[in-house]
Amino acid sequence: MAASNFTFRVWRGDKSGGNFVEYAVESEEGMVVLDCIHKIQATDAGDLAVRWNCKAGKCGSCSAEINGKPRLMCMTRMSTFEPGATITVTPLKTFPILRDLVTDVSFNYEKAKQVPGFKPGKKEADGTYRMQQEDIDRVQEFHKCIECFLCQTVCHVIRDHEDNKEAFAGPRLFVRYASLEMHPLDTNDRVALLKEKQGLGLCNITKCCTEVCPEHIKITDNAIIPLKERVVSQYYDPVAWLLRKVRGKKTEAAE
Amino acid sequence: MNKSLKVLQPSEMIAGSTNRTDAWWKEPLLVVMVLGGFAIYATWAALQNKHYFVAPYLSPFYSPCLSANCADCTLPLIGKWWNLSPAFLILWVPGGFRATCYYYRKAYYRSFFGSPPGCAVRDVSKSYKGESAFPFILQNIHRYFFWMSLVILAFLWWDALHAFKFEGKFGVGVGSLVLTGNAVLLSLYSLSCHSCRHIAGGGLDVFSKAPARHRMWKTFTKLNENHQLFAWISLFGVALTDVYVRLLSMGVIKDFRII
Ligand code: SF4
Ligand code: SF4
Ligand code: FES
Ligand code: FES
Numbered sequence: 001m002a003a004s005n006f007t008f009r010v011w012r013g014d015k016s017g018g019n020f021v022e023y024a025v026e027s028e029e030g031m032v033v034l035d036c037i038h039k040i041q042a043t044d045a046g047d048l049a050v051r052w053n054c055k056a057g058k059c060g061s062c063s064a065e066i067n068g069k070p071r072l073m074c075m076t077r078m079s080t081f082e083p084g085a086t087i088t089v090t091p092l093k094t095f096p097i098l099r100d101l102v103t104d105v106s107f108n109y110e111k112a113k114q115v116p117g118f119k120p121g122k123k124e125a126d127g128t129y130r131m132q133q134e135d136i137d138r139v140q141e142f143h144k145c146i147e148c149f150l151c152q153t154v155c156h157v158i159r160d161h162e163d164n165k166e167a168f169a170g171p172r173l174f175v176r177y178a179s180l181e182m183h184p185l186d187t188n189d190r191v192a193l194l195k196e197k198q199g200l201g202l203c204n205i206t207k208c209c210t211e212v213c214p215e216h217i218k219i220t221d222n223a224i225i226p227l228k229e230r231v232v233s234q235y236y237d238p239v240a241w242l243l244r245k246v247r248g249k250k251t252e253a254a255e
Numbered sequence: 256m257n258k259s260l261k262v263l264q265p266s267e268m269i270a271g272s273t274n275r276t277d278a279w280w281k282e283p284l285l286v287v288m289v290l291g292g293f294a295i296y297a298t299w300a301a302l303q304n305k306h307y308f309v310a311p312y313l314s315p316f317y318s319p320c321l322s323a324n325c326a327d328c329t330l331p332l333i334g335k336w337w338n339l340s341p342a343f344l345i346l347w348v349p350g351g352f353r354a355t356c357y358y359y360r361k362a363y364y365r366s367f368f369g370s371p372p373g374c375a376v377r378d379v380s381k382s383y384k385g386e387s388a389f390p391f392i393l394q395n396i397h398r399y400f401f402w403m404s405l406v407i408l409a410f411l412w413w414d415a416l417h418a419f420k421f422e423g424k425f426g427v428g429v430g431s432l433v434l435t436g437n438a439v440l441l442s443l444y445s446l447s448c449h450s451c452r453h454i455a456g457g458g459l460d461v462f463s464k465a466p467a468r469h470r471m472w473k474t475f476t477k478l479n480e481n482h483q484l485f486a487w488i489s490l491f492g493v494a495l496t497d498v499y500v501r502l503l504s505m506g507v508i509k510d511f512r513i514i
Contacts, residue, residue, distance in 0.1 A: 013263075134462050225357055
């Protein structure tokens with residue numbers, strides 16, 4: 001791709017208000033949206049606020065909404081747009097705006113604090129813990145999360161219903177819950193918490209989180225639905241409940 | 256760069272319901288047409304109460320046929336007093352299975368309820384409680400529909416087997432292949448179910464202590480990755496199987512005998 005011209009419509013403003021400002025940007029071969037934003041900073045708007053760090057899709061800082069879709073700016077290639085196109089860039093909708101493209105994402109850190117931590121059981125006789133590769137394979141996927149919070153911003157449960165924020169952890173945290181709940185050594189039980197306080201039931205598995213995840217974590221299929229199934233076993237399945245009683249097990253996973 | 260713009264609130268950053276510029280509405284529209292079309296056809300076919308059997312083929316919408324009034328009775332569990340279509344005795348099982356399926360839930364929440372109509376497209380309704388409150392909290396019974404569907408599936412395989420028996424002798428007609436194909440597709444759909452995956456082993460934390468269940472879980476996980484695909488092709492499969500039997504029985508087409 002040779003150099004092409006684009007019009008960037010970038011949201012400028014803070015919590016008291018703002019508007020879109022248009023910038024003409026000439027994009028060279030290989031450039032990504034973040035490069036264009038940097039170019040705008042270098043030429044037209046030295047005070048344009050944007051968060052970024054690695055420019056390699058690994059730090060999760062440069063999340064924004066590009067033409068209405070939550071994406072990493074550093075991983076959105078300019079070659080995916082028609083030359084001459086107008087590209088709208090806004091900050092993440094679900095979190096309070098600080099300035100321009102920067103939002104306050106502390107909601108996610110607050111929710112993270114509410115996750116009961118990893119609690120291993122008793123050590124083996126020789127004083128160590130052992131686990132098998134096949135027991136840990138399933139949770140490796142969850143550890144790829146870069147905390148970009150794209151899944152959190154796209155999730156309609158809180159994106160469109162501010163009142164649900166109090167009682168909803170969100171997909172990123174469901175991934176974290178799943179990685180702990182399915183861990184072979186962990187003994188904490190978070191199923192009741194997920195159902196009662198973290199809003200697992202608010203999720204209607206419409207998979208937007210999965211669609212936007214830059215790490216391609218199958219959030220809905222591999223974290224949320226399996227957790228929902230655990231809630232079903234504990235609360236909505238009389239047969240599973242009876243079987244646990246008969247066998248004297250407290251949770252399904254201990255079977 | 257243009258200045259002197261009027262001040263907008265951050266909430267006005269998104270014009271209308273979304274800033275998306277692609278045709279996000281195409282997918283929900285397609286789902287409304289296909290799923291809605293299927294629901295209408297299935298209801299119509301179930302109401303007909305005729306043209307569902309032509310020896311040796313029984314339409315999957317009427318199988319197992321449980322009333323003594325059936326054109327081809329599988330099991331006469333219900334006496335002659337049942338004078339509605341026998342399809343209604345059983346269709347609630349596959350109907351409920353699909354209605355509570357994790358994949359179809361996604362499809363119809365988006366396209367019929369607009370919650371959300373598309374990703375980063377504003378929800379249609381103002382308040383939202385999802386599956387944490389009535390009515391959608393009832394989705395939690397899905398695994399029971401899964402078990403019941405397995406029973407229905409066993410009958411569909413039985414029908415497929417019978418579709419190779421022409422007046423007591425082995426034979427193969429196009430219909431035999433149609434019924435078998437339908438049973439295969441419905442098996443793939445049922446066994447790729449998320450609840451099935453969970454029951455097989457998804458609820459365990461330590462796979463190494465239960466190697467047989469771990470193997471099962473891995474197999475169902477592979478199938479599960481294609482659950483959406485199986486959901487659609489089996490939907491077409493079952494409707495087309497009914498259409499085939501119906502047209503045969505109405506005399507519109509003839510069954511081609513291969514053997
Ligand atoms: S699948 Fe659930 S958690 Fe993910 S975006 Fe949709 S509602 Fe939110
Ligand atoms: S789960 Fe994916 S989308 Fe969500 S924060 Fe982690 S990397 Fe980002
Ligand atoms: S700058 Fe690190 S993910 Fe984009
Ligand atoms: S049938 Fe779709 S998830 Fe069970």
